[in-house]
Amino acid sequence: MKFEVTNSPFSQEQAELLNRLLPTLTEKQKIWLSGFFAHFEDADVSTGDSAGQKQLAAAPPVDSARQDASREVTILFGSETGNAQSLAEDVHQKLKDRGFQTTLSSMDDFKPKNIKKVQDLLIITATHGEGDPPDNARSFYEFLNSRKAPKLEGLRFSVLSLGDQSYEFFCQTGKDFDKRLEELGGERFYARVDCDVDFDEPAAAWIDGILSKLEEDKAVNPANEQKILSIQPQTKSQPKLADYSRTNPFKAEVIENLKLNGRGSNKETRHLELSLEGSNLAFEPGDSLGIFPKNAPGLADSIINQMNWKPEDIVTINKQGETLPLREALISHYEITRLTKPMLTQAAQLFSNERLNELLKPGHEEELRAYLDGRDLLDFVRDFSPKEVPSSEFVHILRKMPPRLYSISSSLKANPDEVHLTMGTVRYKAFGRNRIGVCSGQCAERVEPGDFLPVYIHRNPNFKFPSDPDTPIIMVGPGTGVAPFRSFLQEREETGVKGKTWLFFGDQHFKTDFLYQVEWQKWLKDGVLSKMDVAFSRDSAKKVYVQHRMLEKSRDIYQWLEEGASLYICGDEKNMAKDVHQTLTKILEKEGGLNREEAENYLTDMRHQKRYQRDVY
CATH class of the missing domain: 3.40.50.360 (Flavodoxin domain)
Structure with a gap:
C-alpha cells in the first residue's frame, strides 16, 4: 500500500518518508510497530483523549485467539x-x-x-x-x-x-x-x-x-x-544508587578495629568500623556487608612448598585470561581453606593417587564426608601427595574465593558514611594444626586502622524491621547475633521512633562477654529499649541460654505476640535458632492452649505475615 496525501491524514513530506520506510520493514518489525502504536492508543484513552478514542475505535479489533x-x-x-x-x-x-x-x-x-x-x-x-x-x-x-x-x-x-x-x-x-x-x-x-x-x-x-x-x-x-x-514499551531500568557491588566492591578504609571481650574471655569478638565515604553505598537495619577476604600468607606458602612450586609462577585465574603470580592468586583469589567433593574428583584426574581414587569410589561416602569436614588444601596435598602437577593446571580445580557476609551493626542515619561490624574470630585446632577463620582471622591478625577492605552492601529483604513504629519488637540475638539489633536501635534513637522493644541477649560470661553493655543500658534508660533479658551460660553450674530466659517470660512473650509483635532471631542456626523455635512452640502450647501442630501453624502464619524473621548461619 502506498500513502497518498489525498487518502491519508499525513502531509506530503510525511507520506514520502513513510513510503520510503515501509518497503524496508520486515514482518517482525511491522508487528512490533503495531504493538507500539497500540500502547499509545491505550494511553490516550486512559487520559480521556478524544482523538485517541476515535483512532482506537477505528482500529481493527485484536484477535482474541491471538491474545x-x-x-x-x-x-x-x-x-x-x-x-x-x-x-x-x-x-x-x-x-x-x-x-x-x-x-x-x-x-x-x-x-x-x-x-x-x-x-x-x-x-x-x-x-x-x-x-x-x-x-x-x-x-x-x-x-x-x-x-x-x-x-x-x-x-x-x-x-x-x-x-x-x-x-x-x-x-x-x-x-x-x-x-x-x-x-x-x-x-x-x-x-x-x-x-x-x-x-x-x-x-x-x-x-x-x-x-x-x-x-x-x-x-x-x-x-x-x-x-x-x-503490553508496554521498552523502558530503561532505574539507575542504581551506586556503581559498587558484589562484582565491583568498594575499598573501604578501616577506621577502628577493637576487641570487645574483656581480659580472660574464651572468645574474641571484634568491633570494626569502616568508612564508606565517597562510595554512595546505602543500607538499612537488617542488611549485611560482604567482604572479600584474603587467605593467611603462611598457608599459601606451605602449600607452595609442599607442591615444589615457585611463588612467582604466573597462573591464569579466569576465563577472561587474567593472570597473577601463584602466591598472590592463592592468597587473594582462590578458596584454599575448605575442600569439596567436586574439587577432590577433579584432583583425582591430576594426581594419579590410588588412595584418593579409592576414597572417591561408591560405598565410601561416610569416609569421604568425614575427610572433608574441617580439612583444608594443605591437609589434602600432604595426605595425597601427587606426582608432579604444574601449578597452572592445579589452580583450575580450585574455586574462587567467596565473599563473607556479616550483619551490619550500625545505622547509616546515626553514623553517616560509616558501617560497623561485630565479628567473632574463629579459632580451633584440628588434625594437629591450629586453624583460624579466613575473614575473621584476617581482621583479627592482619588488619589495622588505615588498611582497606573490598566490600559491598548485601541487601537482605528477608530480615526487615516493621515500618509501623507502634509494632512491638522482640529480638533474640546471642553473641554476634546481636549485631542487627544494635543497628535497629541506633536507627530508632536517631529518628525518635517510639514503640515497645524487647531484647534477649546471651554469651558466656557477664564480666567479659557482655557486648555493648553500656549502649544497651543507655537505651533502656532512655526508653529506646523497653526490656532486656540476658543469659550468661558459664556463670552458673547449670548452663542458661536465651531460650531458658524466654521460657521464664512465656506469659509476657505470648501477650506481646497476641498484640501483634514481630519476632526476630539472629545467630547460630544448628543450635540456638532451632532451640529458640522449639521454645516458642512450648510457649504457644503453654500460654495459648494450643497443641504442637497448632503452635507450628501459629508460627507459620507469623512468618507469612513477615512477623517471624530469622537471619541465621
Missing part, C-alpha cells in the same frame, strides 16, 4: 540471604524490558493452588542448612511434595539453584523442585543450573539462556509477539 496464545511467565524465589531474590528481580526486570507478561513472588506469598494456572514457571532458590528449603520457600515446597499437588501437564519450567559445594546436599532444594515438577507432568523447557558460592557467571548464563529460549518461542509463534509487544 490467548501468549504465555505469562511466573517467577518464584526461595531466598534466605537475598541472593535468590535479587536474581529473580533481575530476571523479572529483563523480561519486562522485553515486553513479556511476568509475575514475581516469593514462594511464601504465592498461593500454592494457583500453580495449576501457571504457564511458564521460573524457580530461583537457595538451599539452606542440610539440604532444606529457605524459610520463605518451605510451605510451597511442602505443598508441592504432598498429595495435594495437582498434575501440571500444561506447565513449562526451569530452575536456577544456589548452593555451596562444601556442603553435602549441594543445591538440594533446587534439585528437588526440578525433579518434582517433572514428576507432576511439567515440561522442562530449559535445563536446571546449579550454582556454587561464586554464582555470578553461571546465573547470568542461565538468565541469558532463559531469555533466548522465550524469545525464540515468541519468534516461532508471531501470535505471541502481537500481544507481548503491545
Whole structure:
C-alpha cells in the first residue's frame, strides 16, 4: 500500500518518508510497530483523549485467539540471604524490558493452588542448612511434595539453584523442585543450573539462556509477539544508587578495629568500623556487608612448598585470561581453606593417587564426608601427595574465593558514611594444626586502622524491621547475633521512633562477654529499649541460654505476640535458632492452649505475615 496525501491524514513530506520506510520493514518489525502504536492508543484513552478514542475505535479489533496464545511467565524465589531474590528481580526486570507478561513472588506469598494456572514457571532458590528449603520457600515446597499437588501437564519450567559445594546436599532444594515438577507432568523447557558460592557467571548464563529460549518461542509463534509487544514499551531500568557491588566492591578504609571481650574471655569478638565515604553505598537495619577476604600468607606458602612450586609462577585465574603470580592468586583469589567433593574428583584426574581414587569410589561416602569436614588444601596435598602437577593446571580445580557476609551493626542515619561490624574470630585446632577463620582471622591478625577492605552492601529483604513504629519488637540475638539489633536501635534513637522493644541477649560470661553493655543500658534508660533479658551460660553450674530466659517470660512473650509483635532471631542456626523455635512452640502450647501442630501453624502464619524473621548461619 502506498500513502497518498489525498487518502491519508499525513502531509506530503510525511507520506514520502513513510513510503520510503515501509518497503524496508520486515514482518517482525511491522508487528512490533503495531504493538507500539497500540500502547499509545491505550494511553490516550486512559487520559480521556478524544482523538485517541476515535483512532482506537477505528482500529481493527485484536484477535482474541491471538491474545490467548501468549504465555505469562511466573517467577518464584526461595531466598534466605537475598541472593535468590535479587536474581529473580533481575530476571523479572529483563523480561519486562522485553515486553513479556511476568509475575514475581516469593514462594511464601504465592498461593500454592494457583500453580495449576501457571504457564511458564521460573524457580530461583537457595538451599539452606542440610539440604532444606529457605524459610520463605518451605510451605510451597511442602505443598508441592504432598498429595495435594495437582498434575501440571500444561506447565513449562526451569530452575536456577544456589548452593555451596562444601556442603553435602549441594543445591538440594533446587534439585528437588526440578525433579518434582517433572514428576507432576511439567515440561522442562530449559535445563536446571546449579550454582556454587561464586554464582555470578553461571546465573547470568542461565538468565541469558532463559531469555533466548522465550524469545525464540515468541519468534516461532508471531501470535505471541502481537500481544507481548503491545503490553508496554521498552523502558530503561532505574539507575542504581551506586556503581559498587558484589562484582565491583568498594575499598573501604578501616577506621577502628577493637576487641570487645574483656581480659580472660574464651572468645574474641571484634568491633570494626569502616568508612564508606565517597562510595554512595546505602543500607538499612537488617542488611549485611560482604567482604572479600584474603587467605593467611603462611598457608599459601606451605602449600607452595609442599607442591615444589615457585611463588612467582604466573597462573591464569579466569576465563577472561587474567593472570597473577601463584602466591598472590592463592592468597587473594582462590578458596584454599575448605575442600569439596567436586574439587577432590577433579584432583583425582591430576594426581594419579590410588588412595584418593579409592576414597572417591561408591560405598565410601561416610569416609569421604568425614575427610572433608574441617580439612583444608594443605591437609589434602600432604595426605595425597601427587606426582608432579604444574601449578597452572592445579589452580583450575580450585574455586574462587567467596565473599563473607556479616550483619551490619550500625545505622547509616546515626553514623553517616560509616558501617560497623561485630565479628567473632574463629579459632580451633584440628588434625594437629591450629586453624583460624579466613575473614575473621584476617581482621583479627592482619588488619589495622588505615588498611582497606573490598566490600559491598548485601541487601537482605528477608530480615526487615516493621515500618509501623507502634509494632512491638522482640529480638533474640546471642553473641554476634546481636549485631542487627544494635543497628535497629541506633536507627530508632536517631529518628525518635517510639514503640515497645524487647531484647534477649546471651554469651558466656557477664564480666567479659557482655557486648555493648553500656549502649544497651543507655537505651533502656532512655526508653529506646523497653526490656532486656540476658543469659550468661558459664556463670552458673547449670548452663542458661536465651531460650531458658524466654521460657521464664512465656506469659509476657505470648501477650506481646497476641498484640501483634514481630519476632526476630539472629545467630547460630544448628543450635540456638532451632532451640529458640522449639521454645516458642512450648510457649504457644503453654500460654495459648494450643497443641504442637497448632503452635507450628501459629508460627507459620507469623512468618507469612513477615512477623517471624530469622537471619541465621
